[in-house]
Amino acid sequence: MAQTHPDRHLGDAAREEAAAKLTRALNEAREVLDWWIAQERDWPPLGSGPQQVRLDESEPEPWPQREQDTVAPVDPITGLRAGDRVRAWPYDGDLLTVVETEMDVRDHSSWVRVAEQAQAIKSDRIRLAAFSCPTCGACAGPLVDDAEVRPCPDCLIDLRRLEKSPADAGRIRRAIEARATAGESEAESIGDGRFADRARERRRWAKRLITAKPDDLHMALLSAFGSAWERWGEKPADEYRR
Ligand SMILES: [Zn+2]
Incomplete structure (x- = not known):
């Protein structure tokens, strides 16, 4: 690292670029080693060739601008979009399916239309249901076969904060x-083993990040939010529209 630091090659564009590449590669190699050690895995046998590992702390996914025609827009206030399943206050009734969200321009209140009811429901009386968040492990019942894996509304808010203010990373890590x-x-209370496994894994991940340096933490969080969004974004939304 001392030999390849870009500062040592200032003034020569080609050497500078090469030095930047090498430095990045060394940093990535160190991240892989740190991750491997943290996992307490056995070392791979020498000469066994490349091995695939998934690295949560790797380069963040670019935060994509989704094409609006393939994926329903996410309401910025509620974090909901068409197709989400929710429950209305007192949150123990049947699952409802979000058709759209709308804002009342007179008082800026937001409302959610669901497929099962004619009347829109005020958004503060709606809660996401039958889902599990791949970033923080938050989840909600009831137990269903086709529960959705999607970022929770809190994570969507946290991501917006993180993009504006990297200094919030520590607080966001604690919240996660x-x-x-x-x-x-x-x-555990709804008896969903997959949700429980995911939540446990996310807790361990968040704990492991306690020791991360501020830049690494910021990057790891962005990466986790980014890949959660990517997976969620794959879902075609049009099938839910009436
Ligand atoms: Zn979350």
Whole structure:
């Protein structure tokens, strides 16, 4: 690293670029080693060739501008979009399916239209249901076969904060750990083993990041939010429209 630091090659564009590439490669190699050690895995046998590992802390996914014609837009206030399943206050009734969200321009209140009811429901009386968040492990019942894996509304808000203010990363990491812990007990109470596994894994991930340096933490969080969004974005939304 001392030999390849870009500062040592200032003034020569080609050497500078090469040095930047090497530095990046060394940093990535160190991340892989750190991750491997943290996993307490056995070392791979020498000469066994490349091995695929998934690295949560790798380069963040670019935050994509989704094509509006393939995926329903996400309401910025509620974090909901068409097709989401929700429950209305007091949150123990049947699942409802979001058709669209709308804002009342007179008082800026937001409302959610669901397929099962003629009347729109005020958004503060709606909660996401039958889902599990791949970033923080938050989840909600009821137990269904086709529960959705999607970023929770809190994670969507956290991501917007993180993009504006990297200094919030520590606070956001703590909030994620708290949601993972809550998600674990929620998953156990609804009896969903997959949700419980995910929440546990996310809690361990958030804990591991306690020791990360500020830049690494910021990057790891962005990466986790980014890949959650990517997976969620794959879903075609048109099938839910009436
Ligand atoms: Zn979340």
